[in-house]
Amino acid sequence: MIRFAVIGTNWITEALIQAARLHPQFALTAVYSRTEEKARAFASKFDIPHTYTDVQAMAQSDTFDAVYIASPNSYHAEQAILLMNHGKHVLCEKPIASNTAELQAMIAAARSNNVLLMEALKSTLLPNFQAIREHLYKIGPIRRYFASYCQYSSRYDAFKEGTVLNAFNPVYSNGALMDLGVYCIYPMAVLFGSPNEVKAEGVLLSSGVDGEGSLIVKYDEMDGVIMYSKITHSELPSEIQGEWGPLVIDKISSPDKVEIRYRDGYVEEITRPQNGAAMYYEVEEFIRILNSGARESATNSFAHSMAAMEIMTEARRQMGLVYPADTKSQGGSIHA
Structure with a gap:
């Protein structure tokens, strides 16, 4: 033990x-x-x-x-x-x-x-992330990594009413990038390493933390596009785009379903069974x-x-x- x-x-x-x-x-x-x-x-x-x-x-x-x-x-x-x-x-x-x-x-x-x-x-330790790593070669030369995690925070309602909870307090090194953006960034680092260049924009709230933001990162022969937010909501899936088709990830924070959608219309599901307690x-x-x-x-x-x-x-x-x-x-x- x-x-x-x-x-x-x-x-x-x-x-x-x-x-x-x-x-x-x-x-x-x-x-x-x-x-x-x-x-x-x-x-x-x-x-x-x-x-x-x-x-x-x-x-x-x-x-x-x-x-x-x-x-x-x-x-x-x-x-x-x-x-x-x-x-x-x-x-x-x-x-x-x-x-x-x-x-x-x-x-x-x-x-x-x-x-x-x-x-x-x-997320990077889940069986479905391992499936992504093992099947990535099937989509051909990779040209773009796209990840989105936008989830409206209930704590933002309190923020708008004048109560700054921990999630929006810079004293605790918090905000949308640290809370949600990391789920988009870390898998990219595991799959592709460090980029050559980072360009970032974000919306800073009155407390001093970011409510949402976007990143464009540059690698030698591909780019990465990342969107994250605690003040808006999105249902967009994430994708790794290759020349032969995209590998589609339902939720970048906790992939439950992953599939390759080839350009000829064939869809290959590569989802693996995994414990519900991620x-x-x-x-x-x-x-x-x-x-x-x-x-x-x-x-x-x-x-x-x-x-x-x-x-x-x-x-x-x-x-x-x-x-x-x-x-x-x-x-x-x-x-x-």
């Missing part, structure tokens, strides 16, 4: 636990929350024996081997580095950091402590790597996480989207 702790008591943590408990080697032994009341309530709900309200004390404990971090984005780097410096393996919710400087420090900490660090980006696969990957003795995922690798983060950091620079975490990391307060 691999003993896990969780940081954060929100819905995403609950979803992770429910999926992870399908794995025979997952044991949940500790939870951290900023308040004792929330920690105890969460522990009672999921039968967790140990609770913490002090991250330092948690890091020094021997009650768990690995931790899933689902705190606000701006806390990821500091918490992950602290825990890795105490020998804990870290599965960190996407986006793994606020910027490239934080991610560099996190990778350095993972390597120096010989622990596993992996970004918890579920977050299971990131836990399976994490545990598989630990069992193998390795310290890095080949899919959600340091290089892929860095490529995605570089794209997002450059996009934010062009949009004028700045987080307090950017100043903090530049000031040298993030240490490996």
